[in-house]
Amino acid sequence: MATEPVNEEVAGSCVDAGGSAIGMPQLCFDWFPNQIFWLVITLVVIFLVLSRVALPRIAAILAERKGTITNDLAAAEDLKAKAVEAEEAYNKALADARAEAQRIAAEARAEIQSGLDDAIAKADAEIAAKAAESEKAIAEIRAGALESIQLVAKDTAAELVTALGGEADAKAIDSAVDAQMKG
Amino acid sequence: MATETTAAEGSSLVFHPMDQFIVKPLFGDGAVGMFTITNVTLWLFLAIVAIVLLLIWPTSKRAIVPTRMQSVAELAYGFIYKMLEDICGKEGVKYFPYVMTLFMFIVCANFLGMIPMSFTTTSHFAVTIPLALAVFLTVTVLGFVKNGAGFLSLFWVSSAPLALRPILAIIELISYFVRPVSHSIRLAGNVMAGHAVIKVFAGFAAIAAISPVSVLAITAMYGLEVLVSFIQAYVFTILTCVYLKDALHPHH
Numbered sequence: 001m002a003t004e005p006v007n008e009e010v011a012g013s014c015v016d017a018g019g020s021a022i023g024m025p026q027l028c029f030d031w032f033p034n035q036i037f038w039l040v041i042t043l044v045v046i047f048l049v050l051s052r053v054a055l056p057r058i059a060a061i062l063a064e065r066k067g068t069i070t071n072d073l074a075a076a077e078d079l080k081a082k083a084v085e086a087e088e089a090y091n092k093a094l095a096d097a098r099a100e101a102q103r104i105a106a107e108a109r110a111e112i113q114s115g116l117d118d119a120i121a122k123a124d125a126e127i128a129a130k131a132a133e134s135e136k137a138i139a140e141i142r143a144g145a146l147e148s149i150q151l152v153a154k155d156t157a158a159e160l161v162t163a164l165g166g167e168a169d170a171k172a173i174d175s176a177v178d179a180q181m182k183g
Numbered sequence: 184m185a186t187e188t189t190a191a192e193g194s195s196l197v198f199h200p201m202d203q204f205i206v207k208p209l210f211g212d213g214a215v216g217m218f219t220i221t222n223v224t225l226w227l228f229l230a231i232v233a234i235v236l237l238l239i240w241p242t243s244k245r246a247i248v249p250t251r252m253q254s255v256a257e258l259a260y261g262f263i264y265k266m267l268e269d270i271c272g273k274e275g276v277k278y279f280p281y282v283m284t285l286f287m288f289i290v291c292a293n294f295l296g297m298i299p300m301s302f303t304t305t306s307h308f309a310v311t312i313p314l315a316l317a318v319f320l321t322v323t324v325l326g327f328v329k330n331g332a333g334f335l336s337l338f339w340v341s342s343a344p345l346a347l348r349p350i351l352a353i354i355e356l357i358s359y360f361v362r363p364v365s366h367s368i369r370l371a372g373n374v375m376a377g378h379a380v381i382k383v384f385a386g387f388a389a390i391a392a393i394s395p396v397s398v399l400a401i402t403a404m405y406g407l408e409v410l411v412s413f414i415q416a417y418v419f420t421i422l423t424c425v426y427l428k429d430a431l432h433p434h435h
Contacts, residue, residue: 015205025204026308026375033217034206035309042227043314046234046288051280054238058260061245061253068247 146181153177197389200382204306204375222302223310226295230304233291259287263420270424274431281321282427285314286420293374293412297405305415306375308367315367318423326430337433366422373415377408 014028015021025031154177158168209220238259241252249257263283267275289305296303304310326334338355340348381404388397 019202019205020199021201021205023201024375025201025206026306026371028206031206031215031221031223032309034215034219034221035223035304035307036313037217038221038224038227039304039310039313042231043284043288043317045231047280047284049231049235049239050284050287054234054242054256055260055280055283057242057245058238058256061242061247061249062257062260064245065247 150177150181153181198383198386200379200386203302203378203382206307223304223307226292226302226304229295230288230291233295234287237291238287266421267424267427270421271428271431275424275427278427282420282423285318285423286416289314289370289419290413290416293416294409296374296378297409297412303374303378306371306378308371311367311371312363314370314419315363318366318426319363322426322430325427326433329431330433334430334433337429341434362422362426366419370415370419373411374408377404377411380404381408 014023014025014030154173157173157177158170161168161173206215206221206223208215209222209225213219215221237252238256241250242256244250244253246253260283263286264276264279267279267282271278292303292305292310295301296305326337330336338352338359340351340355343351381401384397384400384404388394388401390397
């Protein structure tokens with residue numbers, strides 16, 4: 001305010017002749033209506049731009065991303081469950097196959113065993129039959145031998161008696177030999 | 184300031200730290216009327232452009248996997264949304280576009296003001312006072328509409344001893360009406376002071392011996408001002424949220 005402005009209309013009361021500010025331009029009330037007017041317009045425009053376009057759009061993007069992430073997580077969970085299921089199915093198939101193999105092996109073993117048992121029984125029966133036959137033959141042979149021994153003993157006794165100068169009494173010799181054989 | 188200026192005239196050392204805040208018509212040399220298109224108009228318009236470039240242009244693809252710029256837009260959104268929700272609760276979310284408008288405008292205007300030779304709209308009380316008054320009036324009207332006379336319980340500190348309550352009520356009342364003043368002057372004052380200080384340092388650069396120091400000082404101040412630009416926008420917004428909370432839940 002020290003110097004008089006050259007052009008009052010151009011400079012106003014806030015700017016000196018040199019074009020420099022007089023005091024604080026912030027306190028120049030001549031400019032207030034202009035600033036406030038444009039500020040209000042700017043704020044209204046920004047508010048409309050934000051509330052009509054920018055904010056709904058960003059909210060939609062964020063919501064969509066959240067949805068996508070949630071979906072992906074759910075899908076991952078699903079796939080994981082499926083993998084676990086598949087593993088279980090695989091394990092079950094493995095166990096089944098093992099059991100089947102065991103069953104087949106057991107069956108084969110049982111079959112072999114029964115065949116073996118049959119064969120053994122047959123062989124046993126044959127052996128038994130053969131043994132019985134042999135025993136019979138042996139008994140026969142033994143009986144035959146006993147008879148022969150008696151005969152021989154009697155003959156020998158008679159001969160001995162004769163050789164010693166005696167008279168062979170057939171009856172006495174028989175009884176004596178029988179007695180000796182029994183004893 | 185004017186005397187300083189005239190005293191320095193003639194020598195090489197010229198300080199005009201406040202000249203950067205002068206409002207002038209963009210076209211012609213006429214007086215600044217209410218509807219004149221001035222540098223204020225230009226830089227306010229550039230703030231709108233900046234907001235469009237920040238929030239609308241990068242999000243136009245609506246990518247699920249965001250680009251860098253889209254991330255910035257989403258971060259800005261999330262930052263203010265979370266601040267509002269944390270302070271005001273679920274009911275406050277309704278006023279999100281309003282709070283976001285304030286934040287985006289202030290932060291864009293502050294950073295546009297950091298461009299050399301630019302005009303800083305937020306350094307003017309004519310800009311910050313309407314902003315603060317708008318918040319003050321909104322909060323007051325909202326408080327009475329939402330709570331009726333119950334809004335006055337904001338001034339009646341029921342947790343204090345009965346004898347102290349009238350005194351506290353007076354203090355609370357005064358502090359309530361001081362809110363728009365501090366709210367607006369804090370923002371304009373911080374921005375204006377920083378810019379003026381940078382200009383003063385720039386004036387010293389004319390002396391060759393001091394100019395390296397001056398350049399360093401300008402650089403340091405510039406860094407500080409970048410910080411202040413964001414912090415003041417943040418402070419303005421968070422205070423708006425706190426005042427909104429008072430309107431929504433006046434009971435302490």
